[in-house]
Amino acid sequence: MTFIPVVSEQRFLMRHIVGIxxxxxxxxxxxxxxxxxxAILEGAGAFAAGEFAPLNRPGDVTGAKWTPEGVKMPAGFHEAYRAYVEGGWGTLAADPEHGGQGLPFALATAVLEDLGTANMGFSLxxxxxxxxxxxxxxxxxxEQQAAWLPRLVTGEWNGTMNLTEPQAGSDVGALRSMATPAGDGSWRIxxxxxxxxxxxxxxxxxIVHLVLARTPGAPAGTRGISLFLVPKFRLDGTPNDVRCVSIEHKMGIHASPTCVLSFGDGDDxxxxxxxxxxxxxxxxxxMMNNARLNVGLQGVSIAERATQQAxxxxRERIQSARAGAASRDSVAIIxxxxxxRMLLRMKAQTMAARALIYYAAGQVDRAHAGDEAAQARVDLLTPLAKAYGTDVGCEVSSLGVQVHGGMGFIEETGAAQHYRDARIxxxxxxxxxxxxxxxxxxxLSMENGAVFSALLADIRAEAADEGALMALVDACELVGARLLAAGADDRLAGSYPFLTMLSVAVSGWLMARQERAARTEQGMDADFLALKQAAARFYLDRIVPEAAGLAAAATAGAEGLYGIxxxxxxx
Known part of the structure; x- marks a missing residue:
């Protein structure tokens, strides 16, 4: 199936979560x-459904292909990407000085969600x-901005992030790539x-690569790393001695070439x-913090696609009579x-994670407008948005397979692709x-804990009538204090359950806000508002209490992990 753009949902969040x-x-x-x-919300949804969604399955089956001349994309991708550039979709939030439209990042976030829901691999x-x-x-x-930004902003050129090396995965400080001064203002990579x-x-x-490398005599570790702009072609059109050695054969996102790049084989x-x-x-x-919010959004995108398909x-699959019903006729499994339960969980989790990321995007916009407190809140929310958004993507896409039953395990239905794509x-x-x-x-310790405390205070001020949510907020405050006072091993041992607790607390706050707004909203579809209220109550009554139960794991310490x-x- 294709996907239906969630314009009503996005419009609702723009008003009640982003504060447009x-x-x-x-x-x-x-x-x-x-x-x-x-116009942008309507147009982006229609564009993604018309241009990107039809390429989702072909991109998964055919995928990007490595050749000695370079990586080749599947049929149809070139036309769709050209339409993306010509439509100006990449320019929305960029500075007008460099060819952008100066619109809110939150609005660009909604557009990127549509593209990711339509075709996650391509949207990368x-x-x-x-x-x-x-x-x-x-x-x-x-000079760099004038030379490179205009065509990056439009998408005529794309940018990449080059950190990881074979011997240095997440330990960026162990990288070995070198940059040597050339005497003409450039460096040889x-x-x-x-x-x-x-x-x-x-x-x-x-292709404009941003590459981390060491310079001669640089300090060890991350203190000795510099960032370089390394294009595939120089501005005069000369090839720049950057070569794709291979692409990975991955579990999912087959339409996204994941490359091994070799720089400077010819010393040029x-x-x-x-x-x-x-x-x-x-x-x-x-760059990474921007990307982390967008990766969290990928989790929302794939969760939305999986939910719609499930x-x-x-609604179509007929099987068995409903237990306790007078009729013994078979009914649709819904x-x-x-x-x-599964479908409402999928809906609730997707809405909650979307609200968290849209809220963070709205704070990014306030920070860009000079609000220092908003920037501090973005800093606090970024790990939540990335981790919780992607965890939700995996859970919801897995539930989507489960709703399909045995057919979900069959590739032709498409449910399996969503799970494979989400897992990265x-x-x-x-x-x-x-x-x-x-x-x-x-x-957690930013401004001596004041940023964390301010977030909890805002939740309490707005949602004091939600008992389960208040219990979770209290638990987050207690666990946060204990982790701040703990040693490094104990703090890290409890970090993941604590991240989930805090993510659910923030998401629960935003779901409670949406439930209240849906009760008084005028002029929107009645079924949409009913679903919004039902999903919010499901989240607050069932998922929030689950998160409160993680307090024991978050404070258990590291001793039990090292008993063997x-x-x-x-x-």
Whole structure:
């Protein structure tokens, strides 16, 4: 099946979660008038359904192909990508100075959700380029910005992130790629990078790689890493000695070429330093934090696609009489209680994770407008959005297979693809375990805990009548204090359950807000509002209490994890 754009849902969240009217009142976002916002939401949904969704299954079956001349994309992808560029969809949130439209990041988030729901693998080319734009905008020189940003903003060129090396996975400080000054203002880059999303393809005329490398005499570890702009082709059109050695054969996202790139095999790979020497991690984190929000959004996208397909199947599949009914005639499986439980869980989890990420996107916009408190909240929410969004994507797509029963395990139904595609998202852009470590190691203690406390205070002020949610907030406060006082091992041992607790608390707050708004909303479809209220109550009454139960795991400490030797795990 194709997918149905969730325009009503997005419009609802723009009003009640993002606060689009408040953003529209700021000079920076004056162009985001109500008619413009509606036109973009409607147009993006129609574009994604018409151009990207039909390529989802062919992209999975055919996939990107490596050749000695470069990576080739499947039929139809070139036309769809050209339509994306010509439609200006990549320019929405970029600075007008570089060819952007200056619209809210939250609005661009909704567009990227549509593209990801329609075709997750294909949408990865759009996911990283905005981060490259932000990194260059924040850290690049005026000359670099003038030369590279205009065509990155439009999507004529795409950007990539090059961190990982064969010997240095998540330990970025162990990378060995080298950059040597060439004496002409450029550097010569040499090394190998792996897992580079859309590191090579034939959709654009150029690819702009942002590459982490060491300079001669640089300090060890992450303190000695610099960031370089390394294009596939130099501005004069000369090939830049960057070669795709191979692409990975993956479990899912087959339409996204995951490349092994070799830089400088002929000692003629030119790169240009972005920001100060040895300041690469700071510059790269600008790109990574943007990407982490977008990866969390991928979880929402695939959850939405899986949910829509599961609902359609459950309404059509006739099997067995409903237990306790007077009639013994077989009914559609959507009438059976356990199927209803699964479908409502899918709906509730998808809505909750979407609300969390849209809320974070709205805070990004406030931060861009100069609100320092909003920036601090984005920093706190980013690991939650990435990890919880992708966990939800995996859970919901797995439930989608379950709703289909045996047919879900058959590739032709498409349910299995959603699960295969979703499974990468908790891994890349910093595994979800790394997100949890970031939460308890850095974000929880920001401003001596004041950022965390302010978030809990906002939840309490707005949702004090939700008993289960208040119990969870209290548990988050208690666990957070204990983790801050704990040693490193104990803190990390409890980090993941704590991240889930806090994610559900924030999402529950936003679901409670939506339930209240749905009760008084005027002019929207009655079925949509009824579903919104039912999903919110399901989340608050069933999922929130589950999260409160994680407090014991979050405070259990590390001792039980180290009661056996490493060798004993193989017993």
């Amino acid at each position: 009217e408040e953003l529209q009142a700021k000079d920076r976002f004056a162009a985001a008038t109500p008619d413009v916002v509606d 080319i759009m996911m990283l380029t905005p981060g490259a734009v932000e990194a260059l905008t924040s850290h690049g020189s005026p 040499k090394g190998t990078k792996i897992f580079i999303t859309f590191g090579d393809h034939d959709l654009t005329d150029n 790979c030119h790169g240009w330093l972005i920001g100060p020497e040895n300041g690469g991690m700071r510059a790269m984190f600008t 609902v359609a199947y459950a 009438e059976h209680p356990d199927v209803r 998202a908790p891994i890349y852009e910093g595994t979800n375990g790394i997100q949890a470590a970031d939460l308890v190691g850095r974000k 030797s490493a060798e004993a795990f193989s017993a």
